[in-house]
Amino acid sequence: MRDAYHEELDSIGEGLVEMARLVGSAIGRATTSMLDADLKLAETVIAADQKVDDLQHDLEARAIALLARQQPVATDLRIVVTSLRMSADLERSGDLAQHVAKLARLRFPQSAVPHDLHATILEMGQLAQRLMAKAAEVIITKDVDLALQLEQDDDEMDLLHRTLFQHLMDDRWKHGIETAVDVTLLGRYYERFADHAVSVAKRVVYLVTGEHADDIQQAAPVEGA
Secondary structure, eight states, rough: HHHHHHHHHHHHHHHHHHHHHHHHHHHHHHHHHHHHTOOHHHHHHHHHHHHHHHHHHHHHHHHHHHHHHHHOOOHHHHHHHHHHHHHHHHHHHHHHHHHHHHHHHHHHHHHHHGGGGGHHHHHHHHHHHHHHHHHHHHHHHOHHHHHHHHHHHHHHHHHHHHHHHHHHHHHOSSSSHHHHHHHHHHHHHHHHHHHHHHHHHHHHHHHHHOHHHHHHHHSSSTTTT
């Protein structure tokens, strides 16, 4: 009975990794659909989000069933509860990728992104994909140090987000209000996607250590001190 129980816990973890990989791929493809004004690709991303939703619902049902049947304690309880929260983070990440693709569809046959911002949006999309790939690796390896690195990596996304706003606030902005709104939304989507990747990593830290990532980082010695 206990072997089957732990196999189910492992299976839930594998499902989380699959979700992370799916949403990481989705944000990359959504970015391409946006920059290339590729309607077919955008539609593919939009439709594929249903698989992420289905996985999340399945993982949630299985985790709740484990809670009811096995009444786990200590580390096992942390695994189940943390898995529920991670699946919610990943489902929301999939929604954000879908939002990017929907904006690409809305503005087709044009791109919602002015040419002079293509490089910034491309970089944000690539960074979002890398962050989620690292989050998937953290789920697999339970590497606390790698998990803690994600928040530092997220600083790069914050910098790119500020760069977008600098363009929007520039007196030389010439692309109109509608495009400004589109770019503002896109910046928010990528920023939130990155935040969810960081959240997943932080939840793994809690799963492994029983401590919150922020508390561990605050307690860490400062280099050179």
